[in-house]
Amino acid sequence: MMRVVLVESSLELIPEKIQNHPAVISDSRRRKKKPKEMILDDSKHHAAMKNLPKREKRGRPDIVHSCLLSLIDSAVENLEIYIHTINNEVIRVNRETRIPRNYNRFIGLFEQLYKEKRIEANGKVLLEIVDESLENILRGEVIVMREGESLDNFKKALNSEEITVCIGAFPHGDFEKETYEVFGKVDAKFAGFGEVSRTSLYVVNRVLALYEISKGIIDFC
Template identity: 40%
Template sequence: MLHLVIAEAELEPVPEQIRDHPAVANYARRRGKRPGEVILDSTYHHAALKKLAEGERRGRPDILHICLLNALESIANKEGKLRVYVHTRNDEIIYIKAETRIPRNYNRFVGLMESLFKNHVVPRDLGLLRMEEGRLTELINEINPDGVFVMHEEGIHTKPVDFGKILASLERPAVIVGGFPHGDFRSKIPGKKVSIYRKSLMAWVVINEVLSGFEGWVV
């Protein structure tokens, strides 16, 4: 069973310090919600993000959306050989059941995430998505993997097919992929750094390549 963790995902409600910014207030009004109930999104809140620390990398739920679509629709997940988790920049952990189908429509996905932040579980009767406070290290300890690999452009270069063979040789490997647009992890991430290409790749491309390499050995 491969455990995939999308770490430091740039997913968060609009922070309190910019909730009165016109870009945020107008967006929330159009959505019929309070500013603190909407997800921070650089597409709509670009001007407000300039007032936040690390604003250049925040407000990117679109990255997580594409990553989750790819992972949950993968052959590995359909074959019951994958578990997917999300760790956010503010140390929330999202547990995702394998049968979850993420909305393909981005706006519906954002609405789902807003409900998750509000209710901590969606839908309430099925609990397909569940959010709890927790650090990445706590999640890794909970998974208790027999190998932890951090996808990083400065890691040891390994072809996807060879990396897949390594993952397939383990019982509970964990792969960590950054859920942010650029830069490095904000904190020290436990595990062996691995690179599958000479240049940086989008997070969802990394996930696709890792899962494809893994599937070649286990499916």
Template identity: 40%
Template sequence: MILVLAESALELVPRELWRHPAVLADARRRGKRPGEILLDRARHHPAMSGLVDAERRGRPDIVHQVLLVFQYSLHTRRGMGRAYIHTRDGYVIAVDPRARIPKNYNNFVSLVEQLYALGRVPPRGEPLMELRREGLGDLLGELGGRWVVFHESGSRKPLYEIGVDVLNSVVVVGGFPHGDFENRWLLERAAARYSLGEESLDAAQVVCRAVAAAEAAAGLV
């Protein structure tokens, strides 16, 4: 299974917030410039009130939770998985299946900030995470142009029925906290849309179920 976490709420603090006291204090405390730190609602809430689309931004913890579930799964540890994080501002992070994502959130944030600064981590040797400017359409085209989407309005099927498809497909899940995909074509052109019920679940919960379905189909569990 290739996972694409789409429109993820991950970005550096945008320029218009660099001078806000909440951002300046956080940057100073961490010994960095405001433009070098990740936007995080938990730390920058007062600064985000006037930000366009604020309710869908500043949630690196969603990406962290998803990567912990995905990277440490049996399926990925056996080399059957690969994750790509597409961000709402047009970047793609390619994650090597061997990348050991820091379990501590603060360490994860520092790693991603290093990735934004250098374009890759670690700085030397084989990269475990690489950052590039790329849109969602180009990424999905590069991955073969066929994908399935997890979405509340998709068809509801038992996990054992979708396992083989999930295992062998590019699987798209939204990496944002509220609302729906802005790229509507993602749903319209998907080979299949799978629902886990009408109630909205956290992205990590959805990825956990997709991984479980894929692992069962692969005979790993």
């Protein structure tokens, strides 16, 4: 089986520090929602984010949206999906969840998740903020996708019964020191697509395709 973890995902509620900024207040009035209940989005809250710590890694929930759509659409049936956020929250995504393709509906769904802690339908938990650490969900052969690495370790891991692939879901920068410490604790190996910088979505799609081919889920034409 394969587990994909979107690590340090650029997904969070608007921080208290900027909830009174005019750009946030304006968006809050337009959407008729409290600032503290809204997802931080660089396209709407850019002016307010100027002095936020780690600003270059924040306010891009669209990255999570596009990656989730690819993961849910994949042909891999024995797939577990987790979102680890920049604030160290862990969200479990049920493989059967229908992630809205409309971005605004996606934002609304995750704002609801942050408010209620879980989303259920037909007796199933579709999305849930779980009380687990990043370290706890990194099981089996752990592969971290990183710029500047070759695919060798990933190819070797494909022979494992259980593989966890970590993919950064933020726009710029590197994993934090604390995240690297977690990778060290679980003896993670690093892999990548060479020196050229790749988007999170590109990496997700390539990882899924290579896994599907290696397991005979799809044919290589």
